[in-house]
Amino acid sequence: MNARGAVAYGVALIAVLCAGLWLGGHPRVLPGFARDAFVSEPGGMTSEAAELIKDNYYRRVGSTELGNSSLQGMVRELRRRHHDRFSDYFSPEALASFNQEIEGHFSGIGVSVIEVKRGLRAARVFPESPAQKGGIEAGDTIVSVNGKSIAGITSTESTALIKGPDGTEVTVGVLAAETGKVREVELTRAEVALPNVSSTTTAVKGHRLGYVRMLSFSEGVHAALAEAVEKVESEGAEGIVLDLRGNPGGLLDEAVLSASIFLPEGEVVVSTKSRTQGNSVHDTVGGNLPEVPVVVLVNRNSASAAEILTAALADDGGSTVVGTRTYGKGVFQETKDLANGGALKLTVGEFFTPAGVNLAQSHGVHPDVEASDDPETKVDEARQRAYGVLAGQVGG
Numbered sequence: 418m419n420a421r422g423a424v425a426y427g428v429a430l431i432a433v434l435c436a437g438l439w440l441g442g443h444p445r446v447l448p449g450f451a452r453d454a455f456v457s458e459p460g461g462m463t464s465e466a467a468e469l470i471k472d473n474y475y476r477r478v479g480s481t482e483l484g485n486s487s488l489q490g491m492v493r494e495l496r497r498r499h500h501d502r503f504s505d506y507f508s509p510e511a512l513a514s515f516n517q518e519i520e521g522h523f524s525g526i527g528v529s530v531i532e533v534k535r536g537l538r539a540a541r542v543f544p545e546s547p548a549q550k551g552g553i554e555a556g557d558t559i560v561s562v563n564g565k566s567i568a569g570i571t572s573t574e575s576t577a578l579i580k581g582p583d584g585t586e587v588t589v590g591v592l593a594a595e596t597g598k599v600r601e602v603e604l605t606r607a608e609v610a611l612p613n614v615s616s617t618t619t620a621v622k623g624h625r626l627g628y629v630r631m632l633s634f635s636e637g638v639h640a641a642l643a644e645a646v647e648k649v650e651s652e653g654a655e656g657i658v659l660d661l662r663g664n665p666g667g668l669l670d671e672a673v674l675s676a677s678i679f680l681p682e683g684e685v686v687v688s689t690k691s692r693t694q695g696n697s698v699h700d701t702v703g704g705n706l707p708e709v710p711v712v713v714l715v716n717r718n719s720a721s722a723a724e725i726l727t728a729a730l731a732d733d734g735g736s737t738v739v740g741t742r743t744y745g746k747g748v749f750q751e752t753k754d755l756a757n758g759g760a761l762k763l764t765v766g767e768f769f770t771p772a773g774v775n776l777a778q779s780h781g782v783h784p785d786v787e788a789s790d791d792p793e794t795k796v797d798e799a800r801q802r803a804y805g806v807l808a809g810q811v812g813g
Contacts, residue, residue, distance in 0.1 A: 462488060462755065462756065462757060463487060463488050463491070465755060465756060466488045466491055466506075466755065466761060467480070467483050467491060469753045469755075469761055469763070470483065470491060470495070470761070470763060471483075472693065473693050473751065473753060473763050473765050474495065474504075474692075474693075474763055474764065474765065475691055475692050475693070475748065475763075475764050475765050475766045475767065476499055476692065477692065478495070482494060482498065488506055489506070492504060492505060492506050492761075495763075495764075499764075501748075501764050502532075503748060503750055503762070503764050504750065504761070504762060504763050504764050505571070505573060505761075505762045506573075506759065506760075506761055506762075507573070507752075507759050507760045507761075507762060508759045509757060509758035509759045510577075511573055511577060511759070512758070512759055512760050514577075514580065523580065523608075523609055524580060524581065524582055524583045524606055524607065524608050524609070525547075525576075525579055525580040525581070525606055525607075525609055526546060526547045526548040526551075526553075526579060526580075526587065526589070526604050526606060526607075526609075527542065527543040527545075527546020527547055527548045527549065527607070527609040528540075528541065528542050528543065528546070528548045528553065528559075529541045529543075529632070529633070529663065529665060530559070530572065530576065531665060531718055531720070531744075532571070532572040532575075533558060534568065534569070535558050535560050535568050535592065536558050536559050536560040536561070536566075536567045536568055536575065536592075537558065537559045537567065537572060537575055537576070537579075538556065538557070538558045538559075538718075539553055539554065539555050539556065539557050539558070539559065540555060540663040540665055540718035541555055541632065541663035541718075542554060542555055543609060543611070546607070546609055547604040547605055547606060547607050547609075548604065550604075551602040551603075551604050552602065553589075553591055553602065554593075554594065554595075554792065555663060555718075555792075556594035556595075556792060557591050557592060557593055557594050558591070558592040558594070559575075559579070559589050559590065559591055559592075560590045560591070560592050560599060561589065561590030561601075562575065562578040562579055562587065562588070562589055562590075563578065563587060563588050564588065564590075565578070566590075580606070581606050582606065583606060583607055583608050584605065584606065584607070585605070585606050586603060586604065586605050586606070587603075587604055587606060588601055588602065588603050588604070589601070589602050589604065590602075594792065595792055595793065611632065611633070611635075613631065613632050613633060613635060613638050613641055614629065614630065614631050614632070614638065614641040614642050614644075614645050615629075615630050615645070616628060616629045616630070616645035616646075616648055616649050617649070618649050618652045618653065618654050619804070621804045621805070621807075621808045622805075622808040622812065623812075624655050624656070624808050624811050624812060625652070625653045625654055625655055626654055626655065626656050626657070626658065626804055626807055626808065626811070627646075627649030627650065627652070627654030627656065627657040627658070627709075628649070628657070628658045628660065628800070628804075629642065629645045629646060629649060629657055629658070629659050629660065630660040631659065631660070631661055631664055631675075631723075632663070632664055633664055633665060633666070633667045634664070634666055634667025634668050634671040634672055634675070634721075634722040634723070634726075635667050635668070635671070636668060636671065637671075638667070638671050638675070639671050639674035639675045639677075639678065642675050642678060643678050643704065643705070646678060646679075646707055647705070650707055650709065654709060655709055655811040656709045656710045656711070656712070656807040656808075656810060656811045657707060657709055657710075657711045657712070657807075658711075658712050658713075658714055658800070658803045658804060658807055659711055659712070659713050659714065659730075659736075660714045660800065660803075661713060661714065661715050661719045661723040661726065661727060662714055662715060662716040662718065662719055662740065662799070663716065663718045663719070664718070664719050664720070664722075664723035665718065665719075665720045665721065665723070665744075666720045666721025666722040666723055666724070666746070667721070667722045668722065669687070669689075669699070669722065669725075669749060669768075671722065672686065672687065672722035672723075672725045672726050672729075673686045673687070673699045673700075673701065673702070674702070675726050676701055676725075676726055676729045676730065676733075677701040677702045677703060677704045678704050678705075678706070678707070679706065679707065679711055679730055679734055679736075680701045680706070680729065680730070680733050680734050681701065681703060681706065682700075682701055682702060682703025683700050683701065683703075684700060684701045684729070684733040684734075684771070685698055685699070685700055685729075685733065685771040686699050686700065686701055686725065686726075686729045686733075686771065687699050687725045687728075687729065687768050687769065687770065687771070688768065688769045688771075688773075689749065689766050689767065689768045689769070690766055690767050690768075690769070691765050691766030691767075692765075692766070693765060693766075694765060694766060701733075709811070710736070710807065710810045710811060711730060711734065711736045712736060712737050712738075712739055712803050712806050712807045712810070713726075713727045713730055713731065713736050713737070713738050713739070714739050714740050714788075714799060714800065714803045715727055715738060715739075715740040715741070715743050715782060715784065716740050716741045716743070716789070716799070717741055717742060717743065717744060717781075718744065719740075719743040719744060719782075720743065720744035720745075720746050721744070721746045723743070724743045724744065724745075724746065724776050724781060724782050725768065725770070725776075727743065727782050728770035728771065728772070728774070728776070728782055729770070729771055731782070731785075732770060732771035732772045733771050737785050737786060737806055737807075737810070738782060738783075738784045738785050738786070739784055739785065739786045739787075739788050739799065739802055739803040739806055740784050740786075740787070740788055740789070740799055740803075741784060741787065741788070741789050741799075742780060742781045742782070742783050742784065743776070743781035743782040744781055745776050745777055745779065745780045745781035746776060746777060747767055747768060747769075747775040747776045747777030747778060748764045748766065748767050748768070748777065749764070749765065749766055749767070749768055750762045750763060750764050750765060751763060751765045786802065786806055788802035788803065
């Protein structure tokens with residue numbers, strides 16, 4: 418694995434949000450519908466938010482920098498001055514929605530997304546979801562919702578427009594990655610279950626190989642990952658392809674616990690540096706290690722906690738990384754509750770791989786073997802390339 422260079426822009430996903438260190442960054446600002454909540458409390462809510470920012474933000478922020486801004490203005494100022502696309506405000510409604518998603522379900526169209534300039538790029542489209550039934554594919558960009566352009570607005574605000582009660586309708590403008598043309602798609606929202614971890618085995622060049630796909634680092638996902646690894650091993654897998662493509666990240670603890678499945682106890686997974694929390698090193702806790710080689714499959718939508726796990730397996734375990742350069746996110750966030758039932762999500766520190774690399778500065782994890790999937794074919798070329806690399810390792 419090779420890491421080099423420097424830029425970080427945010428990640429939005431099928432959110433996994435809870436108290437604690439947050440790695441799956443959602444780049445956005447205060448939603449417009451939340452503004453009125455603070456107009457009547459200029460000395461209350463905004464003062465509370467200002468103190469939280471000054472006490473917890475990963476860079477020093479003075480009173481003059483925040484000025485007499487509304488909460489929305491404070492968040493915008495952080496983003497502008499510190500090039501921070503990850504700090505954000507969650508209204509009580511948005512916070513409740515994200516907490517539902519921690520439990521693995523929500524009502525919407527069934528896509529995980531990453532914020533881009535034109536709107537929301539689909540990182541993954543879930544099976545049997547309204548989005549899949551409507552012909553939306555990974556790589557397509559949602560550019561409007563119910564006729565309103567979402568270019569330049571935050572993912573909090575745009576995803577709030579997309580989500581809604583089960584059975585209600587929403588129309589999204591979709592820019593097709595394949596043709597570059599925009600079409601409008603009418604969808605009926607539905608309850609979407611998140612199949613966070615899936616697995617299978619297959620025969621490749623005379624070898625039985627395991628395949629495990631992981632969609633996010635939500636709470637408790639390491640247990641599902643461990644079960645999947647044990648399952649493919651029990652089916653005779655001589656090696657495992659761990660597919661983290663389109664995985665936008667999640668919780669730091671889950672990244673560490675997931676790495677502990679593959680690495681011996683005491684290996685560095687990630688180190689963090691924080692102005693307010695000091696420096697920390699997060700080591701593996703040890704587990705039932707698979708006695709087979711692991712190849713990690715990634716792409717540009719693999720971010721944050723997915724990048725941390727990839728780097729740990731490559732740096733500590735010697736795993737081969739196959740795919741394309743990952744997203745490149747080098748900061749982590751923490752949520753701070755507000756008196757109105759909402760929360761601030763603040764960038765509170767930076768994280769580094771076992772090799773000491775900040776992935777924002779390195780432009781992500783660079784693969785050992787480059788491979789990408791051709792959306793025009795039924796075959797998953799990147800997955801087949803990963804199988805080929807793994808078969809060569811188990812056959813050597």
